Amino acid sequence: MQDQAERVERVGRSRDLLSGAQVLSGQLGKTIQRLRKAYNLSLSELAEQSGVAKSIISQIERNETNPTLATIWRLSQALDVSIERVLAAGDEEPFIEKSSRADTPILVSDDGKVRLAIIGWIKTVEWLQWYEVSADPGGVLDSDPHQRGSVESLSVAQGCFEVDIGGVVQRARVGETLRYRCDRPHSVRCTGEGPGRATMVVIMKAAVME
Template sequence: MREAEKLASPAPGPSALETRLAARLAELRVQRGWSLDELARRSEISRSTLSRLERGEISPTAALLGRLCTVYERPMSRLLAEVEAEPPQVVRAGTQAVWRDEQSGFERRSVSPPHPALRGEIVEGILRPGADIAYDAPPVAGLEQHIWVLEGTLEVTVDGHLHEVGAGDCLRFRLWGGSRFRCPGPGPVRYALLVVLP
């Protein structure tokens, strides 16, 4: 069993967003004509875990969802935007979609009004001290990212190169390989992530 799979946890009761996400994951697989076995082969996630994800019995971790986004060739932000209602032009702070991965210590807020047809978006990320999330590959090769740290320190590894980004600093890169986000502490890190599709 892969490490990302181990981090999938039983859902205490799915939210409306989680229910729509589970349905969208199943829909993406069916649209491609893949069986659960085929998706398991492509994603290196067990068939039983995939089945439970699609039925909404467990919530995906950031790493697990990242692996599925890679297989489906879409950024996580776009996948989450696809399960939102009709996208508004303004999203007030109190209604922005927030997704939490309690086990890895990651909180992700969709700041930009969601729209699957747009190429750029802003996401707020918060990692608690010691949080360490690795992605095997980008969801879309050549994805442009800008990371602006608002509070704390973030260690970002891009294609094997480690960057320490402090408060006020901004890192820009195009992603072709693996990436890793780590909060070395002592406090949490809060950052703005700007994502631009190639």
């Protein structure tokens, strides 16, 4: 009798989860896509890891289908999250997040003198990125071109910086901001005698073109 009761409970719970998936199908696709991008997985890579066809994952992310419970379970396992978390991630959740300094990823320039703390939001990474820049005197950050039409903004909070794009150089001091096309090779240099700090915002093609 106990085994039967447990089976009934599991079936009932599965039905509740499946119903929730159908109700939340619009948010579910966004959640799957956000988690996939957070792990830097392509559709093909997630398909391989989860056993769910690439075309099905694409349809889920575009909210063109209501996935089965088994499909959601496979995706949640591949993304290393509980199925309850996938289904519960709705817009009605309190909108407040906190990241500690230890949890903030840091990028370092080739010369080791410029550090970029990634303070941007993972949900906006395809069209908006922003960083906290700290640099030692003489530090240089060389960057490859971003998407065509992208724009970068550098607001100086301490010290002095210069931006070089194809030999065209502009300098900025505390309180000044440089905005420039970043769809070509460019470099940022800390030119002051002391350390420099700035906020860098990258507005990708999708937000400024077409």
